[in-house]
Amino acid sequence: MKNTSFLRAACMLALFTPLCSIAQTTVTGPIFTDGPGYRRFSVGVNGGLLAPVAPTGGSNDFTKWKAQPGYGAYVKWQILHSLGIRADYIGGKLAGNNDRKLGNEKEPNRRLNSFETKLKWSGSLNAVVNVATINWMYRKNALQIYLSGGAGLANYSPKISTQTSGGLYEYKRGGSITEFYVPIGAGLKFKLSEAVNLDLGYTMHYVDGDNLDGFHFGPNKDKYSYGYAGLEFPLGPRNKPQLGWQNPAKVMYDELKAQKANLQRELETSHAENVRLSADVNKLLADADGDGVSDYFDKCPGTAAGTKVDGSGCELPKVTEPKAPTQVIITDEDRRIVRNAIQNLEFETGKSSIKATSYASLDRLAEMLKTRGFSLKLGGHTDNVGNATKNMALSKDRAESVKQYLVSQGANPSKIEAVGYGAGQPIASNKTKAGRQKNRRVEFTIY
Template identity: 40%
Template sequence: MNYSTIKKTAVAASLVAALGFAENAQAQTPTVFGGRSQYKTWSIGVQGGITTPNTILGGQNGFGQKVGYFQNKVGEYYGLTIRKQFSHLFGLELEGNRGKIKTYNHEMITASETANGAKSAITSVNWAASLNGVFQLGTVDFLRRENAVNFYAKVGLGVMAHNPVQYGTTDFTGNPVYNNEGQWGEEVFGDRTQTGDRDNRLTGFVPVGVGVKFKLSEVVALNLGYTMNFTDDNLLYGPVRYDGKQKFSNVYGGLEFTLGSRDKENLTFANPVATLYDELKDPSLRNEVEALKQRVSALEGTVDQLSKDSDGDGVSDKFDKCPGTPAGTVVDGSGCPIKFPEPQQLTNNTSAYYSPIQFEFDSSVLKTESYSTLDKLAKELKDNSSSVSLDGYASAEGTEAYNLTLSTDRANAVKQYLVNAGVSASSITASGYGEANPIASNSTEEGRVQNRRVEIKK
C-alpha cells in the first residue's frame, strides 16, 4: 500500500466520522440552525373587523367634502389568509375579504352640493383578493428563547369587485338615488332611480398595513391589524363631487393557525438570537464539538502513523518489509529493492549497457533517479556521434490501446530529455510497444514495476 492509498483511506475515514457526528448532533441538539426545513412555514387565518371610508393619513372622503361634513359609518369586513413564511423576516400572504363600506351626511346640506343629492352610501365589497408581502418588524421580547409578540407591516396588490349604492337619506333607507346596477352616462346624475344589469365594478387596489401577533400556543396566534386600501377607482362610493381615487381602511382581529408537524418550531416566531446562542454557547453542543476535536486528533495521529516513511522509499513504515533502503533505490510495493541486471560490456567494447528507465504506474514522467543514467548516455552519444533506439513498454493494467500510447509517451519522454541535453534528435529513435515483451510476470506488483520501462539500445 503506497502513500496515495493511505491518504485516500484516511479521507474516507474522516468523512465517515464527520457523518456520524452530524447524525448524532442532529439527534441530540435539534435547535441548531438547519435551514427553513426545520420550521413550520405555512399558516391559514380567519379574520373579521370593521371598515371606514377614511384612513389615518387624512384627506377628503368619497363625497368630496371635509371630514366634518360626512361621517364614517362602520361596516363589517371579514376574510381568510394563507401565508408562506420564507424567513423570520419575510413571508408572502394571499388574502381574501368581503364586506361593506358605509358613510353618511350628518349635515342638512342642499342636494346641489352632492352628486344625486345623496346623503348616504353603502359600497358592498363582494370580494377582494390580494397578494401581500409581510415583513416581520421585530419582537418586544427578542432576548427570550421563545418569542410571544411579533410586529409586522404588509404591502400588496389586489383586485376587488364592488357595488356602490347611494341613498337620499342619512339612514341608508328608501329608494336609492344611485345604484351601480344602473346605466352609466349623463342620466346617472338625474333625480330618478337608476336601474340596469351591471352587477359589480372591478378595480385594483394597494393594501398597506401594520399589525401585531400574539403567540397563544405552538399552533394558534392572535392577529390584530390595521390596513389602508388605496383603490384605482374614483367611483368607489358612486358619483361624487371629489373626482379622485378613493380609499378606505379596515381594522381587524383574527386567529392564525400554523400548519405542519408539532415537532417543528413556527418560523414566524423563530428567534435568531436564541439560535445563535445554541450554535455558540449551548453546553451540549460544545460537548459534541470537543468530542469531535478529540476524534479528529486521534484520526490525525493514525494518519501520521500510517504515512510515516523513515527511509523515503514511498512505502510507509507500517507496510515496509525492507526498512532502511538507501535513498533513490527502486522498490516494489513491499518496500524491497528491485534487482536489475548488472551493466555489461557490449561485444565491440565501445559502449556500456544501460539499465531500463523505470516509470511509476500510469505515468510517463521521468524519475529523478534516472537523470544520472541519461546524462551519462547523452555524453556518450555526443562524444561518439552515435545513435540510440528507445523502446517503451507498459505493464498489463488497462487496455492494450491505452498501454501502447503510454509506452510511446515514455519513450518520447526519454528522447526529449536527451535532446534537451544536447543530443541530436535525428540520432534518436523512440518507439512504443505497449504490453509486449514483458521482462517479468504481470501477475505480481514486483513484476509489473519492472515492465514499466524504456529500454536503451545502441
C-alpha cells in the first residue's frame, strides 16, 4: 500500500510524546523556566543537500537519486530547558533518474527516464527535544543532541522526461502541488559563543502523496531528506544566557551549595552574637564588693562587707541616736522643682527609658530629696491605646525607672514609692491626641 512510509513516519512522531511529557512533568520551577533570566527566542539559517530518499522508506520511484542544493531558515521558541517549538522553512530542488539499471528496461511501467522537482517552499511546526547534553556537571554545556518532529505543508512543481522524448516537461500543467508532510529529524548543536551556535542536522520528510517525483510507481508514498549545516542566533541581551544551554542539575547543585554557605554564615554570626550578649550579661551581674549594686553602676567600689549602701553603691550615713521627728515644710521652691521635673520628664516611645533631656531637672529633684528629707510617691499612668496588661506594666516600669535614677543620684530608696496605674486614672479624654498625651505621665507627690 502507498501509505506504508507515511504510517511509519507517524509512528516515529508518536515516540516524541513521552519525551515531551517527561520534559513537562520533571522540569519545573524557576531553575528550569526562569524566563526573565534567560533568552528564549532564536533564529537560524542553513544550507545543505536535498535528496529524494530517506533511511526509513528508501528512495522514491526512480532508481537513482541526485543530491541537490537546498536552503532553509527557522524561528525557535525555547519553552523549557529540554523542549522548544520551531517553525521551519526549506527550499531547493530534487532530482533523480533511472540510470541504475535494475531490470527497469524490461518493465513497461517505467516509462519515465528522469525528474526534476522545484521545492518552492515547505513550512512546518516542530517540537525540538534535547535528549542529551555534554559536560553534565557543568552549568553551561558546549554540545547538544536533539530530536525533532512535527507537521507541515510543502509546495512543489515536478518536471519529468520520458525515455523517448528526453526533454523535461511539467508533470502538472498550469500549477504546482501542495501536500501535507511529516518531518522527523535529529542533529547536533555546538555553542560557539553567547551570540551564535553551530547547527548540524538531518531531517526526513514523509509526504502524504506519490507525486513528488511526478511518477506513480510502487506501493510507497514519496519522501525526501535534507542534510544541512547552519548558524543559530539567539535574540535578546547578551548578558542573559540561553535557556537551551542551561544545565538544570548543575544550577540546582549550585543553589543548594549557596544556601548551605549562607546558613553556615548565619550560624557563625548567631554564635558570635551569643558570645557578646553573654559577656554583657556577666558585666552587668558582676559585684566585686558584694554590696548588692552592680559594678557597672557602683560609684563607690570597694565598700566593706555588710555595709549598708544607697542606690549608687555608696555607704549610707550612720545614725548614732534617734532624732526627734521634725515637721516637714514644703516651700514654693520645693514645689517648683517638682513641677520642673514633671514638665521635663520624657521617655523613649513605648519604653521606660528616660531621655537625657530630663536628667538636669531630675538631678535637682534628687538633691532636694537628700537635703530636705522629703518622701516621694511616683505614680505612672498611660493612655488607653494598646493592651491593658502591657499598659499597666509600662506605667509601673516608668515609675520604677524614675525611682532608680533618683536613687542613683543619692536619693534614699526607702523614701521613694513607685506605683503603676495603667490607663485607669485619665486626666483628659483619650479620644484626642492631645488628651492621650496628657494621660501618658508620671505624677510626683512629695510629703
